[in-house]
Structures are given as C-alpha cells and as structure tokens.
C-alpha cells in the first residue's frame with residue numbers, strides 16, 4: 001500500500017476512534033463539577049473516585065498500567081502503545097560534534113537540534129522558518145557546508161544569531177520578518193529546502209499552505225503548539241479532515257500538547273497550588289456573583305503563589321475587572337477547590353489516553369494536506385519523547 005492511502009487510512013481510523021470517544025477527552029476539566037460521563041458511565045466514575053491519591057500519582061506516571069483496569073468501563077479504549085499511535089522512529093547518527101558549536105544552548109535543546117539536523121539530507125538552499133537564534137540552521141550550515149537563510153520575527157534574536165554565525169564562520173544569514181504577514185513568502189522557491197523546528201500553530205500552518213503555491217523542493221517540519229492560532233475553531237488543512245465531525249476549540253487543541261516533561265519537585269508543587277487557587281477563586285466568584293459560569297484566569301507570575309490566597313483573589317478580581325465584596329473567610333473555597341481538583345486530576349487520567357491520538361490527528365492532517373499539494377510525505381519521530389514530547393517530524397519531498 002502506498003504512503004498516500006496508508007496515511008489516509010490511519011487518519012480515518014484516528015478520526016473514528018476520537019469521534020466515538022469524545023465524552024472521554026473533548027471537554028475542559030476546569031469547567032466541570034463532575035465527570036462529563038457521570039450519567040453515561042457511572043461505574044467509571046465510581047472506579048475513579050475510589051482511587052487513592054497514591055494510586056492516582058502512580059497511574060499519572062505509568063498510564064499504561066491503568067489500561068487493563070479501564071477496559072471494563074471503556075471497551076474500545078486502545079493502549080498508548082497501540083499500533084495506531086505508533087510512528088516510525090528515526091535513528092540518529094550521533095556524530096561527535098565540537099563543544100563550541102553548542103555554546104549557549106541548553107542540553108535538551110541541543111539534543112533536539114542535533115537529532116533534527118541528522119535528518120536533513122540536502123544540497124539545496126536551506127531556509128530556517130521561525131528560527132529563534134538560528135541554532136539549528138547554524139549547525140546544519142556547519143555540518144553540510146550549506147548556505148542557510150534564517151527567518152525570524154524578533155530582531156534581537158536575529159542579531160544574536162548573526163553574530164554567532166560570524167564567530168563560527170558559517171554561511172548563515174538572518175532575515176527579520178513576520179511570516180504571518182507574508183514578509184518571508186518571497187524567500188521560498190522551487191530550489192528551497194525549508195526546515196522548521198517547533199514553529200508554533202499558525203507559523204507552521206502558513207508554511208504548509210505556502211508550499212502548495214511556492215513548491216519548495218523539500219520541507220522538514222516538527223510542528224508544535226497547535227493551539228497558538230488566530231482561529232477560535234480549528235480549520236482542518238486536508239480534504240479528509242474537513243469531512244470530520246470533530247469540532248476543536250483552541251482550548252481543546254491545548255490537550256494535544258499537554259504532555260510536558262515535568263521538571264523538579266518545586267515546579268510541580270507550584271503547579272498543583274496554581275490549579276487549586278484557580279479553582280478556589282472560581283468557587284469564590286461563583287458564590288459571590290451567584291453564577292454557574294467558570295471564570296478562566298490568564299497566566300500570571302508564579303511569585304503570586306508564594307503569597308496569601310487573599311492577595312491572589314484580589315489580583316484575579318482586578319485582572320477580570322470584577323467587583324464584589326469578599327467574604328471574610330476564604331478557606332471554604334479552598335476546601336471546595338480541593339474536591340474539584342480531585343475530580344479534575346481523575347478526568348485528566350482518562351483524557352491523557354487521547355493526547356497523543358489527538359496530536360497525531362492534527363499532524364496527519366498536515367501530512368495529508370502536503371500530499372494533496374503533490375508531496376511525498378513521511379511521518380516519523382526524530383528523538384525520544386523525554387528530549388521533547390513534540391518529537392514528530394514531517395518530511396516532504398516533491
């Protein structure tokens with residue numbers, strides 16, 4: 001079977017799977033007081049409520065061990081290791097690189113960059129799309145002795161990249177451009193190989209749409225942050241995905257990138273407090289304003305979490321331009337939030353089974369769109385998920 005029909009078939013299977021089980025993942029846990037399936041699958045709710053905190057933490061870490069216990073409640077659940085969610089793994093050459101090439105690049109970022117660079121086979125002009133400081137482009141230029149044009153929106157990053165390229169004597173130049181305004185469209189032509197490492201949402205989508213028109217010879221793209229988009233509802237790129245009945249809001253798209261690498265105990269303690277305080281504030285505003293509507297808060301400096309809860313509530317009221325008289329005792333809202341948080345964590349235990357399937361659905365949509373534009377496309381992973389969970393790599397060639 002050719003790649004075209006193979007990827008079509010995989011996408012259709014993913015779509016069917018995700019569509020059939022939306023009740024287990026297509027929701028925003030913070031908006032719910034009880035499980036979205038509490039009426040349709042009370043036995044699953046009971047099972048989750050009976051999990052101890054220790055068990056919860058264990059299964060958060062080792063979700064696959066939970067799968068056999070979930071089968072009685074969700075018969076069509078597939079394990080995370082299911083063939084449908086498995087893509088070809090690329091191997092790295094692990095060439096010893098001189099230490100000075102990685103100056104100023106953190107360990108994990110360097111591992112991503114060198115693994116990505118290993119997959120770039122080219123003698124074409126390389127265009128690095130949304131390059132940051134152009135670390136990837138610099139390494140590729142050095143390794144393959146190729147000219148690289150790195151496109152980046154922030155002038156300061158262009159300046160840093162340009163000065164490092166000069167120091168390391170590589171053929172890399174920078175262009176400051178806003179790719180979403182089409183300011184880099186003219187850089188791409190049929191002789192280009194465009195590489196893009198973790199250009200967020202619309203940034204890589206623009207490139208995929210542009211490829212249809214400009215026909216660069218090759219593209220190597222590792223997508224990320226699917227939710228960083230202008231569209232409030234996801235607009236599929238491929239014909240097959242346009243036929244899907246899934247309606248994905250920006251908030252739901254966040255689920256696809258919710259598998260993060262956890263870093264250290266302090267951070268996870270802070271993030272637990274952050275969720276608790278967000279929920280407690282929500283309980284407080286619901287009580288004071290006599291509403292049932294969830295009140296989302298923007299991101300905030302983590303320093304706020306080290307102060308008093310009352311100060312956080314006052315900050316949140318100010319941010320949301322809410323005016324109400326605060327009750328003297330705020331502790332009851334924290335207690336209510338504790339019990340909501342318990343449910344939220346258990347909802348996430350279920351929805352995490354759909355994180356990779358959803359990401360794959362989104363990435364196959366991009367793959368199919370490129371195939372429709374005439375490319376031969378290969379989807380693989382270019383590094384281990386411990387190095388970056390955003391490890392999918394789309395390689396397209398005309």
Ligand SMILES: C[S@@+](CC[C@H](N)C(=O)[O-])C[C@H]1O[C@@H](n2cnc3c(N)ncnc32)[C@H](O)[C@@H]1O
Pocket residue numbers: 129130131132133151152153154157177178179180181196197198199200203
């Ligand atoms: C997640 S970073 C990835 C950087 C780099 N490719 C890497 O992997 O380290 C995304 C980059 O896109 C740049 N960017 C954001 N909006 C852009 C735009 N409209 N046009 C061009 N670059 C943009 C950001 O400044 C940032 O450097």
